[in-house]
Amino acid sequence: MKELPMSPRRQPDGRPEWRSVDEMLAQAIAGEDFDNLSGKGQRLDLSAYFASCPVNRIAGKLLKDNAVLPQTLQDRRDAEQLCIQASQTLATQKEYLSALKTKICAQAPALCRFFPDRPTALAALGLPTWPEYLSEPEGAPLPARRAFIDGAKRLAELVAAYNRRIEVAIAEYLDFLRQANACAERLNQQVAFSRHLPAGLQLKTSDLTEAEAQVRTALPPLTPLPTDLAQRLNQYYKTARPSLWRRLKKNSRIAVSPNTCSCSVALSPNSSVNTAKCWA
Numbered sequence: 001m002k003e004l005p006m007s008p009r010r011q012p013d014g015r016p017e018w019r020s021v022d023e024m025l026a027q028a029i030a031g032e033d034f035d036n037l038s039g040k041g042q043r044l045d046l047s048a049y050f051a052s053c054p055v056n057r058i059a060g061k062l063l064k065d066n067a068v069l070p071q072t073l074q075d076r077r078d079a080e081q082l083c084i085q086a087s088q089t090l091a092t093q094k095e096y097l098s099a100l101k102t103k104i105c106a107q108a109p110a111l112c113r114f115f116p117d118r119p120t121a122l123a124a125l126g127l128p129t130w131p132e133y134l135s136e137p138e139g140a141p142l143p144a145r146r147a148f149i150d151g152a153k154r155l156a157e158l159v160a161a162y163n164r165r166i167e168v169a170i171a172e173y174l175d176f177l178r179q180a181n182a183c184a185e186r187l188n189q190q191v192a193f194s195r196h197l198p199a200g201l202q203l204k205t206s207d208l209t210e211a212e213a214q215v216r217t218a219l220p221p222l223t224p225l226p227t228d229l230a231q232r233l234n235q236y237y238k239t240a241r242p243s244l245w246r247r248l249k250k251n252s253r254i255a256v257s258p259n260t261c262s263c264s265v266a267l268s269p270n271s272s273v274n275t276a277k278c279w280a
């Protein structure tokens with residue numbers, strides 16, 4: 001059976017002769033060599049892209065003309081692109097988290113500035129340590145109860161959104177790596193069982209456990225505020241700023257200590273009559 005002639009390495013004058021695949025195919029068509037191809041009438045094996053036999057040269061030509069990569073090269077390209085997408089997605093999520101953390105730090109004074117010191121704030125919030133995103137207490141006068149609690153709730157919502165976004169970022173990152181591993185494993189298997197594919201095509205898969213540990217170290221979650229934040233702040237508000245009646249009751253006893261006597265005045269809640277006792 002006649003085979004497709006190979007391109008001579010040297011011209012008659014000794015110079016190297018280079019011919020493109022198109023030129024060799026044109027010569028084969030002109031010489032009717034296609035009629036004698038060993039694989040005539042059979043399906044082309046496009047996976048044998050790197051084989052040098054005439055049939056596989058035609059397969060390579062068809063792939064090139066139709067802008068189609070053989071499966072092995074397609075898997076390698078997909079694996080590389082998926083790894084790039086994983087890195088780009090993680091970088092985008094980091095930028096978003098950085099902007100969100102800036103909002104959290106800007107909202108923190110709505111809660112912290114009204115506490116006199118850190119121990120008081122930690123006791124009121126039920127936190128063991130001081131979260132990094134909280135601002136320093138300033139001992140500012142307490143605002144209206146609703147404004148105080150609403151500002152704290154907004155801060156808690158931002159912190160919860162930040163932590164949820166971290167989980168989304170990690171899940172997307174690992175999903176891209178998982179897809180890249182699938183392409184790389186398919187590629188490596190094809191290379192291992194092929195006589196024509198070079199071993200250099202193989203790719204190393206990512207260790208998903210190690211990748212997750214690294215990204216969690218790079219994106220640590222923020223300490224969440226307690227779920228019963230509103231109840232805790234209500235209790236603190238009652239203690240730090242008692243009602244008008246409690247303030248009147250507390251201030252209803254006045255002690256006077258002149259040089260000659262001491263006097264105490266008491267207001268009875270059930271009567272409008274003041275009673276006074278004086279000791280000389």
